[in-house]
Amino acid sequence: MRASDRAYAALRDDIIEWRLLPGTVLAEVEQSERLGISRTPLREALSRLTAEGLTTTAGGRGVVVTDISLDDIDELFELRETLEGKAAALAAERGDRATFDQLRRELIEAPELIGGEDPALHEYYELVGRLDAAIDAAISNAYLVQAMRSLRVHLVRVRRLAADDAARLTAAAAEHAAIAEAIAAGNPRLAEAATTLHLHRSLSHVKATHTPH
Amino acid sequence: MRASDRAYAALRDDIIEWRLLPGTVLAEVEQSERLGISRTPLREALSRLTAEGLTTTAGGRGVVVTDISLDDIDELFELRETLEGKAAALAAERGDRATFDQLRRELIEAPELIGGEDPALHEYYELVGRLDAAIDAAISNAYLVQAMRSLRVHLVRVRRLAADDAARLTAAAAEHAAIAEAIAAGNPRLAEAATTLHLHRSLSHVKATHTPH
């Protein structure tokens, strides 16, 4: 693996997990020494982070970790609703029904993964990830997929701000199941509506439990 | 201006204007010598191009200029309709009516710029650009604006494939005027509908006059 890739992944994780807080300046020599690489691959990593919007170049004073305000979260979800709503509708038109019906069945049983004695949250998140991947594959639109992918980085970062309790996860699983069901039924408008509903509830939860830094 | 910025702008223009055709391999030493800079800033330029999707790294054989197929154009416009439709709707909700009413008036008179003896096409394109900028400013959503901006690069490239005759430009000006009018009227659904109509006609024109390489 290339050194620049490792640096990119490390810095990206540090930012997403809020170990590097907004406003932190990422000086090149400092970070390159911390990661044990030279400045050249580090600069490439910083370029990629800046292109994604996780950092910004603060002209002359290095790159700094970007902040995410409450307004940003609103804007983020506004775009997310647009993109994922369209994605769900397209998946309902073009997707394989059996695939999404299978996902629907698994999502209905997801509360067992969440509420049990030894909650297998990892399996739950993996299941939701499989739904996202199935939608991505179904819409067969590389540009739309790319746009959603660049959004997800920021969304993961926002999600880390909220407290994902069992109650919310259980409700979210039901909402995801509704989306899968609408796609499996081949109903684009229903799929879009289910997605809109899910995202609004998700946004409400984030804003309600959001813990400022 | 930084050398990497100049290299990025030069390569981007070469690709958009189809001077660098799809499949062309951009070897680092070759391009750095052509542009009169060293490999370091050139690599940064190539990184940015690849992040935008104008080039792809062909594992071990350098970066190559990406192709745009007819399917790509369909996908591009599918996403464009989603984003710009939403943008027009938001602008109708949040924009300043006087601004868009002024743009509407100018767009109605745009045919004079197109059909005259000495067509001032530059002014026409500048006017359309002002409409885009006004929409961007009105929606006040940095993430949506960013998503549209990354799309526009590819769209300019596609536009260069089509023959922009005076008839099409005149029709397009009327469609743009309709969008501006709907936004000025504060009617989101009408603005979205006008945008959808314009994009469908634009896509039809591109596909009809498209000249393969």
Added chain:
DNA sequence: CACAAGGCTTATGTATACAAGAACGACTGA
């Protein structure tokens, strides 16, 4: 004659040295 293996060539990936510019601080003048 065909196929495979090995080295040679040429590409990218990385490190480091140098240049240029901007920010901060100290000093001087009013």
Added chain:
DNA sequence: TCAGTCGTTCTTGTATACATAAGCCTTGTG
């Protein structure tokens, strides 16, 4: 005492030398 300017210093931007890996050609063998 405050403001402005000059100089120092630390930052990023660039060039180049080196390491490494992948591809292709050549050569040898079956």
